[in-house]
Amino acid sequence: MKFITRILRPEQVRELVTLFLIVIIVLGFGTLLTDYYTGRTFVRVSTSIAIIAVVAMAQTLVAITRNIDLSLGAIVGFCAFFLGVQLSYHHEIGPVPAALIAIAIGTAMGMINGLIIAYGRVPAIITTIGTMAIYRTAIVLYSAPEGGIVSAHRLPMWARQFASWSIFKVGDLDFRVMVGIAIAVVILIQLMLTYLPYGRRLYAIGSNPEAARIAGFPAQRIVFLAYLIGGALAGLGGYLFLLQYGNLMVLAGEGLEFDAVAAAVVGGVNIFGGTGTAIGAFLGATLIGTLDYSLRRWPAISEFWRNAILGLLILLAVATDSAIMARLRLIWARAAAARTTEMAEAKARSMPQA
Amino acid sequence: MTEPILELLHISKRFDMTQALDDVSLAIYPGEIHALVGENGAGKSTLIKIATGVHQPDTGEIRVQGRPVVIHNSQEAQALGIAAIYQEPMIFPDLNVAENIFISHRSRGPFVRWNQMYKDAEEILAKLGVVMDVRQSAQGLTVAQQQTVEIARAISLDVRVLIMDEPTSALSLHEVQQLFKLVRSLRDRGIAVLFIGHRLEEVFEIADRITVLRDGKLISSRPRSEVTVEQVIRDMVGREVEEFFAKSSVQHGEVVLSVRGLTKQNVFYDVNFDLRRGEVLGFAGLVGSHRTDVALALFGIEPADAGEITIDGKSVRIRSPQQAMELGIAYVTEDRRKYGLVMPMPICANITLPTLPQFLNGLGLIQRQKEIEVAEQFRQRLNIMTPSVLNTVERLSGGNQQKVLLCKWLNVQPKVLILDEPTRGIDVGAKVEVHHMINDLAAQGIGIILISSDLPEVLAMSDRILVMHEGRQMGIYTREEATQEKIMAAAMGHPEAILERQA
Numbered sequence: 072m073k074f075i076t077r078i079l080r081p082e083q084v085r086e087l088v089t090l091f092l093i094v095i096i097v098l099g100f101g102t103l104l105t106d107y108y109t110g111r112t113f114v115r116v117s118t119s120i121a122i123i124a125v126v127a128m129a130q131t132l133v134a135i136t137r138n139i140d141l142s143l144g145a146i147v148g149f150c151a152f153f154l155g156v157q158l159s160y161h162h163e164i165g166p167v168p169a170a171l172i173a174i175a176i177g178t179a180m181g182m183i184n185g186l187i188i189a190y191g192r193v194p195a196i197i198t199t200i201g202t203m204a205i206y207r208t209a210i211v212l213y214s215a216p217e218g219g220i221v222s223a224h225r226l227p228m229w230a231r232q233f234a235s236w237s238i239f240k241v242g243d244l245d246f247r248v249m250v251g252i253a254i255a256v257v258i259l260i261q262l263m264l265t266y267l268p269y270g271r272r273l274y275a276i277g278s279n280p281e282a283a284r285i286a287g288f289p290a291q292r293i294v295f296l297a298y299l300i301g302g303a304l305a306g307l308g309g310y311l312f313l314l315q316y317g318n319l320m321v322l323a324g325e326g327l328e329f330d331a332v333a334a335a336v337v338g339g340v341n342i343f344g345g346t347g348t349a350i351g352a353f354l355g356a357t358l359i360g361t362l363d364y365s366l367r368r369w370p371a372i373s374e375f376w377r378n379a380i381l382g383l384l385i386l387l388a389v390a391t392d393s394a395i396m397a398r399l400r401l402i403w404a405r406a407a408a409a410r411t412t413e414m415a416e417a418k419a420r421s422m423p424q425a
Numbered sequence: 426m427t428e429p430i431l432e433l434l435h436i437s438k439r440f441d442m443t444q445a446l447d448d449v450s451l452a453i454y455p456g457e458i459h460a461l462v463g464e465n466g467a468g469k470s471t472l473i474k475i476a477t478g479v480h481q482p483d484t485g486e487i488r489v490q491g492r493p494v495v496i497h498n499s500q501e502a503q504a505l506g507i508a509a510i511y512q513e514p515m516i517f518p519d520l521n522v523a524e525n526i527f528i529s530h531r532s533r534g535p536f537v538r539w540n541q542m543y544k545d546a547e548e549i550l551a552k553l554g555v556v557m558d559v560r561q562s563a564q565g566l567t568v569a570q571q572q573t574v575e576i577a578r579a580i581s582l583d584v585r586v587l588i589m590d591e592p593t594s595a596l597s598l599h600e601v602q603q604l605f606k607l608v609r610s611l612r613d614r615g616i617a618v619l620f621i622g623h624r625l626e627e628v629f630e631i632a633d634r635i636t637v638l639r640d641g642k643l644i645s646s647r648p649r650s651e652v653t654v655e656q657v658i659r660d661m662v663g664r665e666v667e668e669f670f671a672k673s674s675v676q677h678g679e680v681v682l683s684v685r686g687l688t689k690q691n692v693f694y695d696v697n698f699d700l701r702r703g704e705v706l707g708f709a710g711l712v713g714s715h716r717t718d719v720a721l722a723l724f725g726i727e728p729a730d731a732g733e734i735t736i737d738g739k740s741v742r743i744r745s746p747q748q749a750m751e752l753g754i755a756y757v758t759e760d761r762r763k764y765g766l767v768m769p770m771p772i773c774a775n776i777t778l779p780t781l782p783q784f785l786n787g788l789g790l791i792q793r794q795k796e797i798e799v800a801e802q803f804r805q806r807l808n809i810m811t812p813s814v815l816n817t818v819e820r821l822s823g824g825n826q827q828k829v830l831l832c833k834w835l836n837v838q839p840k841v842l843i844l845d846e847p848t849r850g851i852d853v854g855a856k857v858e859v860h861h862m863i864n865d866l867a868a869q870g871i872g873i874i875l876i877s878s879d880l881p882e883v884l885a886m887s888d889r890i891l892v893m894h895e896g897r898q899m900g901i902y903t904r905e906e907a908t909q910e911k912i913m914a915a916a917m918g919h920p921e922a923i924l925e926r927q928a
Contacts, residue, residue: 080562081562265537266536266537267535267536267537268530268533268535268536268537270537271520271524271528271537272528274517274519274520275517275520275524275528277519278517278518278519278520279515279516279517279518281515282515282516282517283517284499285477285479285499285509285515286499286515286528286529287499287500287503287504287529287582288500288528288529289500345517345518345519346519400562400564400565401565403561403562403565404561404562404564404565404566405565407558407560407561407562407565408565410558410561411556411557411558411561414556414557414558415556418556
């Protein structure tokens, strides 16, 4: 125990538990379902996680600062739609410029959220419910001349094939580019959270906003930037969404904001700010994605029950967070106190008696 | 003498009706521990907030090392070398100790170098002579440790003036000694410390210079060696009891409320008193004396852990406000906006809120006409200045809001009425009316507990005064024996006060 408290933090224990649950699910369904351990399963699960994981990163950033972004799904939808329409007419746009277009639009939409929330001091939940509705309407208006849809067959060839592009294959396991992008984003966000002063200040703000106000760093700007980056990530999510599905309707991306919240919460991001990691949220997305796919494959479970089970999982995650994490933190605090006493005694011994 | 590091010159600040600071000048020197003392509302907090840029003075000048400066926010104060440590530690619980120390540093490079940060944090703590695991999450730290982290943060930012606002209020005796050791070592390194204290023994132990504020004015500022405890207490109270607090004498009836050994762990201990019908029992004490917590326990909002409460000779346990109300206890809160009134609701609806079942017809619907009639009676009785009881409460002045709040609880027809700071933030005229009301209510045989930080008010309105200091009852003084000095000495927890009383 003493050793564990020294090398791990409670949050990391939490992540290991999520990982453990994923392994349990995979092993469990592996015995339950035939043809479960196949390359097909890996591709289906990994690509379905990719989009949610990217959007969950956005949600994680704002959740750490005690905020929320419910417009993420609408931003994904709008960016996907905008890009889809553009690509339908301009086949000369390549994959990289296309990604930049989607990211730029997402950034602009995130900026609007950030301005209202950080500088206008409007509660995040109200602001993003409002902008969610507005961005959704923007999709409808923008897509009206197109009949409200984007069709895959009008997209350039690369966009139709992108989803099946592979980085590498290990036997049956096909590691897709989409998945690679998502994992790269997770790693970048995690590095930012751990190694940039900006990342640490996100935690500080969510941890104690009052203290952040008097600690002498620009709290408003930091929250604003979190929404801006969140918007950019949602833009990237929109890019991946278009390339994954090809055919879009005006409801594209609806509900993704909640999937992102679910992934973050299941992965140990505290919705009341201050704690959570990108890796955790990614593991949360993986857990949900794996469970969702596996339940789909299981004939005994109807669609209705699948949703209920996923809902239960989220409630369970929140409940454990408030109960078990508090326990863990207590154990860690006691261990630290014991170490402090040890250190004090060592110091007292090393000093000559006056 | 060296040049002062921080000078506040002729500072005045006004909030609405109250003159928080009136032409206060203060000079703080490096290597000096400067204590600031005063009653609640003397202007100590306002002065700190001006020095740290939270508030701007209306008039006056701030100088840092002789240079006039304008401080817009705590960031700028920090840049000038001024940092404050508050009663509630401003710590980030989800970050670890080292991060808490360096969170607002700008010049530590574009990346967080964790190992370097741990090393630097250990170094700073070692310099302060503190042993602590810098990788530990701040969540598990004691208040004393959290303060130490805050001091380390200030030191790491090269602070030259450290303001400490009642830092000892949540510390044990041993921790206070540790803190003082730390504060002295800061002084010896040439840092100026402005120490706001509420325990006189502590102030006399640590301070090199003691400054007394009263009613926003600077009363005295002298080296510790030149003042006595008695002098400081006299400077702190020093006000004459104004005439208009006329107390009418009322025949006291039988004991209506009796409290024995009332205790709530870590909040207040062993509170004992009797309250008779028609009696006004004053509760005196400074911030942190937990007077209000006793009231909250009696009203069932924060029930006590132990002790006995007797109402009309019957032993009762009070677990909720509903229960307290049924037993005939009413509590007029000190925070009108937060707990007392529903600002956007009409006056009449506010008054009938606790007694709404009496205003329902057979179908369970509210009888508006009856509500208005009752409210109208109160309006005339208490002279609430409003054209109509249908107006919303938010449009009334502070004094009139206070009256509405009183009406709300008088309508319950209580046996025991607890008034928590009933005259805070209202103007003099309204104050007099509230005092008349207190007299009237006592004359009607209601037992009244009057909690007030306004010492002359407590002295003038009360038949007896119970003084609390940090959750302990220091004594009950009769009207005849009570003086401002005695009450203040007891409220500051000064042992001589008790000796004097027993003698």
